[in-house]
Amino acid sequence: MSASQTTHSETFRHKGWVKSAHFVITFAFLALLVSGYVILMSHPRLYWGKAGNDLTPALFELPISKNYHHGGWAKAIPFKNLKGSQVSAARTFDIFNENGWGRSTHFLAAWFLIITGLLYLLAGIFSGHFRRDLAPGRGEFSLKMLWRDLVAHFRKQSSAPGKYGLLQKVTYLSVIFFLFPVVILTGFAMSPAIAANYPFLLIIFFGHQSARTIHFFAAVLLLLFLLVHVVMVIRTGFKRNLWAITFGK
Amino acid sequence: MKEKRLISRRRAIFTGLTSAGALLLSGCLKKAPPTYGSILRLGDDLTYLAQRGLLSQRALVMEYQQTDITSFPVTDIGDPANPASTKAYSKEYEALLKTDFKDWALTIEGAVAKPGKYTLDQLQKLGERTQITRHSCEEGWSAIAEWTGVPLAALLKDAGVLASARYVSFYGFDKYAESIDMLDALHPQTILAHRMNGESIPARNGAPLRLRVETQVGYKSVKYVQRIVVAEQFVDPAQDIQAGWSWYNGI
Known part of the structure; x- marks a missing residue:
């Protein structure tokens, strides 16, 4: 690390509620990542459209568990009265499936994320945090300046x-107002009870399996x-940054 | 300024709200399935109560077109007609399948005025609903099929379900079982299907009768249904919760 980067005399002062929200969301997000990966391991195939399963073509498959390309299927039986070539087949392979705790951990962590996220949004709007600290200032935002910042970042x-x-x-701003809402709403779209109440979720994300892929x-x-984010935190003074977002004044 | 009044308006409102909240919470928790001390099951209960409290219980799930029908995997615990299937085999079921379910009848008992048996013909006289819906498996896949069957609400009504009834359990010939609450049991799309994609349900898809609970993930939709038990108290017939699985799966 160069000396110029460690000479910041003034560290960002985070408000108490920003620090608390950051703390809860960090742990909720890590739990969601791990449990989400475990859930994906039980069916590592992704699709586009309203529905998709082992007997329909996948968009792509991930070699992340023994379920990848397992191929343990009994003889396919066609449905007699359908015009298409849809079949039914019984699975003969004993798959990896830890969704009992995987799913419940995912949803428990999602509760922490959503409740904390909502409180954070309200506080961010009413305290002026978003306007003051996150929204680009007048004349600050242009593609040219964003490009200059990007180049400076890599230099x-x-x-x-x-x-x-x-x-x-x-x-x-993209993480808070785009990625998190998309990941939460696509999660809702996959829930049978929530999608029954808000069918537009299935429409805006192009169907149940498209929502899963998104x-x-x-x-x-x-x-x-x-x-x-972690790399930047380390490069710009790990100890000081970590202190600032946790227990620092 | 010194507080003179014994009860200030602010304090009265605050205390009132807190006690109302506590009452509501204890009332809710009484309705929730047991957690057996697991924090994961506590989260499941929170999801259950939130979905029951915040969502409409009459909203219908999306229904699809004939052209949306997909292939349909069979991923149950085993073939009840195959003696080699250690978990699911039932001698009775094997015999029924051989005679094309001629002597099959559905048993309904528990908190109903008229417990008894229904043949397939008798069931079909109670009503019929056809729906093209999506089966969402907890594993992550989904499949669309057309189901025709008797609305569970019609059967419960015919059997004289008691006003005190709160849960309905379904027992399959494959020794699989699940229970649902009365809100899902009376949902218009909760049916006991006897036809799939325009034919009698194929053997491995749950012949001759299977449950469709469209507002929850796939594993609540018991196949090869043999017996229905209506209860006034919470029952977890296959012990989902102790086995580490969520009892409610609207999410």
Whole structure:
């Protein structure tokens, strides 16, 4: 780490509620990542459209458990009265499935994420946090300036101390107002009871299996954000940053 | 300024709200399935109560077109007609299948005025509903099929379900069982299906009668239904909860 990066005299001062929300959401998100991965392991095939299963073509498959390409199926039996070539077949393979705790952990963590997330949104709006700290200032946002910030980012120049840079603001805003809502709403779309009440969820995400695939990609992007976020936290002074977002004043 | 009044308005409102909240909470928790001390099951209960409290219980799930019908995997605990299937085999079922379910009858008992048996003909006279719906498995896959059957509400009415009834359990010939609450039992799309995609339900898809609970994930939809028991108290017939699974699966 170069000396110039560690000479920030002023660290970002986070409010108490920002720190609390960050703390809860961090743990909820990690639990969601792990349980989400375990859930995906039981059926590592993704599809596009209203429905999809082992007897229909996949969009892609992930080699992440013994269920990948298991092929343990009895002879297919066609449905007599359908015009298409739909079949039924019995599975003969004993699959990996830890969804008993996987699903319940996922939904328990989702409760923490959603309740904390809602409180954070309300506090962010009414305290002016979003407007003051996250929204780009007047004349601050343009594609040109975003590009300049991006180039500066890869040249490892950091922005002014005590404030978020433009690239940083845009990234945080995309995570808070785009990726998290998409991952939560696609999750809702997969729930039979919620989708019965809000069928538009199945329409805007192009169907049950499309929602599942979008849920997966949104989670991958969130994981990428997490990795970059952690790298940046380390590069700009790990101890000080960690202290600032947890117990620091 | 010094507080002079014994009870201030603010305090009265606050205390009132808190005690109302506590009463509501204890009332809700009494209605929730047991957790056996597991925090995961506590989360399941929270989801159950929230979905019951916040969602309409009459909203219908999306119904699809004939052209949306997909292939349909069979992923149950085993073939009840196959003696090699250690978990699911039933000698009685094997015999019934051989005679094309000629002597099959559904038993309904418990909190009903008229417990007894229904043949397939008798069931069909109670009403019929056809729906093209999506089966969402907890594993992650889904499949669309057309189901024709008797609305469970019609059967419960015919059997004289008691006003005190709260849960309905379904026992399959494959020794699989599940229970649902009265809200899901009386949902218009909760049916006992005897036809699938325009033919009698194929053997491994749950012949001759299977449950369809469209508002929950697939494992609540018991196949090869043999017996229905209406209860006034919570029952978890296959012990989902002790086995580490969620009893309610609207999510």
